[in-house]
Amino acid sequence: MTAVADPGRTPPPVSAQAPFLWGFRLIPRLETYPEVVSFAQTIIGKLTLLGIFGIWLRYWGWHWKFMIVFLAVATALPQYRRIVLTIGTLLWALGLWWRWTDHPLLLQAAIVLILAALLFWAATRFRHSWFGRRPVASLLTGFALSVLLASYLPKGGHLRTASWDLLAVAGAYLWFIAYSLLDSGSKSRDPFAMQVGTYHPVWGLANTPIPKGAAYFRRIEAHNPEQLAVVQLKGLKLLAWSLILALFLNKAFVPIVRGYLGIPVYSQLFELSVHRASFPWYVGWASLIAHFLEDLLSFSILGHQRIAMCRMAGFLALRNTYRPLESRSIAEFWNRYYYYFKEVLVDCFFYPTFMRYFKRHRRLRLFAATFAAACFGNAFFHFFGHLNTIEEIGFWKALAGFHPYIFYTVVLALGIGISQLRERRVETTRWIRGRLWPALCVTGFYCILTVFDLHYKPYPIQECFRFLAHLFNLTF
Numbered sequence: 001m002t003a004v005a006d007p008g009r010t011p012p013p014v015s016a017q018a019p020f021l022w023g024f025r026l027i028p029r030l031e032t033y034p035e036v037v038s039f040a041q042t043i044i045g046k047l048t049l050l051g052i053f054g055i056w057l058r059y060w061g062w063h064w065k066f067m068i069v070f071l072a073v074a075t076a077l078p079q080y081r082r083i084v085l086t087i088g089t090l091l092w093a094l095g096l097w098w099r100w101t102d103h104p105l106l107l108q109a110a111i112v113l114i115l116a117a118l119l120f121w122a123a124t125r126f127r128h129s130w131f132g133r134r135p136v137a138s139l140l141t142g143f144a145l146s147v148l149l150a151s152y153l154p155k156g157g158h159l160r161t162a163s164w165d166l167l168a169v170a171g172a173y174l175w176f177i178a179y180s181l182l183d184s185g186s187k188s189r190d191p192f193a194m195q196v197g198t199y200h201p202v203w204g205l206a207n208t209p210i211p212k213g214a215a216y217f218r219r220i221e222a223h224n225p226e227q228l229a230v231v232q233l234k235g236l237k238l239l240a241w242s243l244i245l246a247l248f249l250n251k252a253f254v255p256i257v258r259g260y261l262g263i264p265v266y267s268q269l270f271e272l273s274v275h276r277a278s279f280p281w282y283v284g285w286a287s288l289i290a291h292f293l294e295d296l297l298s299f300s301i302l303g304h305q306r307i308a309m310c311r312m313a314g315f316l317a318l319r320n321t322y323r324p325l326e327s328r329s330i331a332e333f334w335n336r337y338y339y340y341f342k343e344v345l346v347d348c349f350f351y352p353t354f355m356r357y358f359k360r361h362r363r364l365r366l367f368a369a370t371f372a373a374a375c376f377g378n379a380f381f382h383f384f385g386h387l388n389t390i391e392e393i394g395f396w397k398a399l400a401g402f403h404p405y406i407f408y409t410v411v412l413a414l415g416i417g418i419s420q421l422r423e424r425r426v427e428t429t430r431w432i433r434g435r436l437w438p439a440l441c442v443t444g445f446y447c448i449l450t451v452f453d454l455h456y457k458p459y460p461i462q463e464c465f466r467f468l469a470h471l472f473n474l475t476f
Contacts, residue, residue, distance in 0.1 A: 027240055031233040040229035046075055049232050053312055056239050060305060066092075067309060070202055074313045078228060081221065081314050082190075086197030093200060097169070108169040113196065115170075116177045120192045123184035135181035136348050140380065143167075143174055147384060151395040164391050171387050172207055173199055175344050179213030182347060190214045203309035207385055210306050210340045211317040212347070222314045235311030238319070242304035249297045257290045266291030273467045274459065281473040288471070292447045296324065299338070328438035330419040330445060334374070334412070337446075341381075349377035367417045375413035379406050389458070401458030408452035415445060 030036045039045040050072055057064035070088040074081050097109040123135040131138045150167055153160035176199040183189045195214050204210050211217065222228040257263050264279075269287045272279060303320030310317045320339050327333035335342055354369035383402050384390075390398045448471075452464045469475065 031230045041225045088202045092202040231316045235308045239308035330415040345373040345377040349373040370417040371413045375409040378409045404454040404461040
């Protein structure tokens with residue numbers, strides 16, 4: 001459950017048995033060239049980096065004008081970087097909740113931030129109380145009970161509408177507030193005004209904090225011009241890498257897979273299976289593998305964009321996705337695929353369980369903590385991440401329809417737990433046996449498990465097993 005070696009800082013060692021061009025880099029390591037780093041510290045160099053970054057941001061359509069202004073101010077005023085981040089985040093939130101789909105939710109956002117401030121104050125003021133000792137557990141329990149109670153309110157009433165509007169905003173800030181509560185016990189904690197700067201920063205829209213919390217921001221902030229130049233060069237490289245991946249996805253992968261090979265979309269093929277339509281088993285495998293790889297590429301692109309903007313602001317955050325296909329264990333893949341989501345589960349579920357229970361049984365302690373994070377925490381995160389479904393069909397019906405994903409989390413937690421408990425064997429120096437075969441087995445595990453990844457649409461679990469059986473040319 002720990003982090004991999006710092007991606008983006010320490011390149012993997014090149015083995016003598018590695019294939020040809022193993023250490024080849026499509027984008028040079030500009031941050032290792034003293035002349036480039038020195039140039040990036042000058043005014044012209046900073047303007048050049050911001051200009052190139054802005055051009056690429058315009059290609060992505062990431063509200064590039066606002067972002068460039070924010071990055072320029074953060075670069076020009078490094079001593080006030082956290083203040084600039086807070087102001088930028090508040091302005092971003094103002095626009096975000098003002099542009100809400102149905103009607104503005106500015107009042108709800110203000111109420112949630114006030115409640116977050118009260119919770120942060122209570123956690124720091126009453127540190128030895130139940131809430132002070134378990135602030136995150138109290139927060140998540142209170143949110144879950146609030147959703148349960150709101151589901152019983154009469155439909156069509158103003159109270160129900162107001163409650164679900166408030167819960168929608170609270171759900172968007174839930175895990176950011178959790179990180180503030182985790183930081184409340186730190187001696188070097190930031191004041192709440194600085195904590196707000198990490199709540200949906202200007203580069204992020206997901207409910208997962210990317211990067212995570214104010215404590216992490218303090219550790220990764222650049223503290224001198226040379227560090228800032230290195231961080232911004234890495235941010236520029238990462239955005240360039242996301243552009244390369246996007247071009248590959250849109251200009252090569254999708255046209256070849258969907259057009260030339262004619263492999264159907266996985267969701268459409270799953271619908272055919274639900275309606276008992278027949279299709280060749282090998283088409284099912286091709287569709288599932290293509291879906292898995294396409295999701296991996298899309299996810300990497302989005303994560304690289306956000307971390308690139310974070311780095312350009314002066315924070316050397318780790319990548320969200322870092323070479324997951326090289327993973328040689330199930331636990332390693334989970335760590336590499338969605339790093340910051342994994343960190344949320346580790347910080348909010350793994351460590352509290354690990355520090356409190358089964359202290360005399362090392363292996364049971366590790367397995368129980370892993371299960372708490374990868375199973376319970378994973379299911380909790382995704383179930384309460386779909387408040388629209390809960391509001392529409394009710395709490396208990398939504399929970400009953402969530403059982404395929406609960407099965408997914410159970411199998412995932414078992415796989416990760418067993419992967420961590422296995423004794424490490426002596427690694428072979430042969431590339432195929434030591435790297436390729438373990439990576440293919442791990443990737444295959446996650447690819448097959450994708451069949452049960454249905455947190456977004458309520459299908460009975462028997463339909464998942466039906467599709468899985470079809471892959472092996474079995475019917476029932």
